[in-house]
Amino acid sequence: MFAPSQLDVRRFFCETWRKQRSGELLTPLESIAADWMQEHPEYHAELADLPAALAAVYEVEGGRENPFLHLSMHLSISEQVGIDQPSGIRQAVELLRARRGSAHAAQHEVMECLGRMMWESQRSGRPPDGEAYVDCVRRRATAG
Template sequence: MFSPTRDQVREFFFGVWQKSQAGQALTPLESMALAIMLEHPEYHEVLGDRERYANKEWTPEQGESNPFLHLSMHLAIEEQLSIDHPPGIRVEVERLSRKLDSAMAARHAVMECLAEQVWQAQRNGVAFSNEAYLECLRKA
């Protein structure tokens, strides 16, 4: 499993944005990331200003969402969907998309479940539960 550092994640997103702005070819993963970035225009200023935002700290107390965490979670979800892992996630996300009448709203609901399950696993010192993740999605 690949566990990039905070700086590596940020550099990945800055690099994808820079390559896209320059019209350079992207890898399949970079193309997936760019599609997510384009759906989030509120982050374009951040992505275009490496100097200012490379080391910025976002905290819940500031009331700001960390754009790199948000984009990373979107990317994780898209990768899960591309391979239907955990098995059944694709069906649940399609169901949510219909229910919410929005693919983006569905993915944000998935993000809430993903964040909760990661937090639970870390808090309890246990492995991530695919079953609990899918159950959360079923209830969403």
Template sequence: MFNPTRDQARQFLFETWRKRRSSELLTPLEDLTAQLIEKHPEFHELLANPDVALDKDYLPEHGTTNPFLHLMMHLTIEEQISIGQPHGVREQFTRLTRKYESEHEAQHAMMECLGEMIWQAQRNGGQPDAAIYIECMSKQ
């Protein structure tokens, strides 16, 4: 399992965006990532300036979205959908896509549930529970 550090994950996003802007050849994962970045123009300038953004913290109390976490959660959800894990994630994605009339907005709704599942696992000192994730999505 690939488990990058915060800096490695950020460097991956910076490098992917640099390669896309330079029209360089991308790996399939980089291409998917670049497509996600393209859907978030609000992050383009930040990702074009790694020297400024690499060490920046995005704390909830500041009221700003962490662009790195946001994009990595999109990648996580893309992977979940592609492999059909956890069980039921594809069906929820399909349902949410119909509801929001947008795959991207469906993923944003899923992201809220993914965050809830992770938060509960951290709060309870346990492992993430896929049942919480799927149940949350069913209520969206």
């Protein structure tokens, strides 16, 4: 299993943003990441400054959203949908996207479910519950 460090993740996003802006060829994973970065202009300044990105601290108490965590979640969800893992996530996300009329809006709701699944896993000491995660997304897709 690939487990990049926090600094590796920040370098990946900053380097991808640099390559995107300079018109360099991107890998398939970088292309997906760059698409999500385009959706978040509020992060562009942070992505353009690698030294600051490596030094930044994002604490909940500080009220600053961590752009690298947010973009990582977008990227994770895109990969999950692409390979339909956990099983059923592709259909659930597609239903939510159709209901919201936007892949971006849908992914932000999926992030709530993904975050809940990870929090429950950490709290309980059990593996992440993919079925509960997919059910959470489906409930959002079918709620009135």
